[in-house]
Amino acid sequence: MNPVFRRQGILFVISAPSGTGKTTLCENLRATPDFIYSVSCTTRLPRSGEVDGTDYHFLSKENFLSRAHNGEMLEYALVHGNYYGTLKTTVKEALAQGTDVLLDIDVQGAMSIRKTDDVMVRDSLVDVFIMPPTIEELEKRLRKRGTETEEQVQMRLRTGREESKLWPLYKYTILSGSMEEDLIKFRAIMRAERYLSRRLELNEGKSA
């Protein structure tokens, strides 16, 4: 008896209304070495300091729509007038190799992934919703970012209020606290999911 467990990769999906602090949370999670972070594609313009290929793959609208049309996107959605999406190949190759993947996508994107016909993707999916503590706190966090106009802030707040109702669709719901608390909670989910017996396959080593 010398048990070694093997398993396929897990596709962690994290969604939250904008302003919840999801982007910072994901940046912190990227410091965790045991999974890959799948960089999304978008047609929106880079914000100050954002790097192509690290923060997003910044694509022209034509390029994006052509890839979507060719079935290269695992999911994509139009959010606040811009397209956001995830390339299928990156995700599936990692999962097949037993590597876990973290996807930072909005509620529409998460809905498309849940509906996918791809069995590997569906079986490996673990979606987590980060719930803003209060609408006042959400507004505070949005304004603190200072990257949006008043009109954009109001639009994001309306969206946030609606999106917050979608938590029951997710496997897990984390009530957002401090960044440190959110990190601890999300990491606990990542760990626990790896110990689910149904994911494990026993490879007995040399018998004693």
Add this chain to the structure above:
Amino acid sequence: MNPVFRRQGILFVISAPSGTGKTTLCENLRATPDFIYSVSCTTRLPRSGEVDGTDYHFLSKENFLSRAHNGEMLEYALVHGNYYGTLKTTVKEALAQGTDVLLDIDVQGAMSIRKTDDVMVRDSLVDVFIMPPTIEELEKRLRKRGTETEEQVQMRLRTGREESKLWPLYKYTILSGSMEEDLIKFRAIMRAERYLSRRLELNEGKSA
């Protein structure tokens, strides 16, 4: 929007072949304040240092069997010639109040709980198997304890080998490492289970 989540208690069940270090793990977990540890009943004699009502409820065989006969036991089993069991009342009262319960029971006991007709117990059940790293390590840990005769050690090893095959019956399987590693892993499971959306019920506070 001022989300507050409520939920019922979770019944965490931890099983492992004897010698895996489960008892020490549970002692460490008892330091964690946010659940109650359900003290089992047994007909075996106390080991040196064991306290009645803390380590076990030490019952006479007659008392134990009479309670089992009256349906007061959530589960009970005959292990190595002694009876072990869990009183139903303690567990159910805690769960109803939203308090999580930790049960340290053997594989037979876990099997009985899985088969229970009590919906509340079944819905709240989260069972975790602690897998001994190797049979050699199991033997080493058993001998280190020094409380058993050679014959008892051999019997526990045989049982351990058989019981190790039962991990797929459990929701989670942890491959036992150091005590600290096992603690971190088990605590991650406890946390994650509390964030499962299906357990949560939203109580909106005063609207903003």
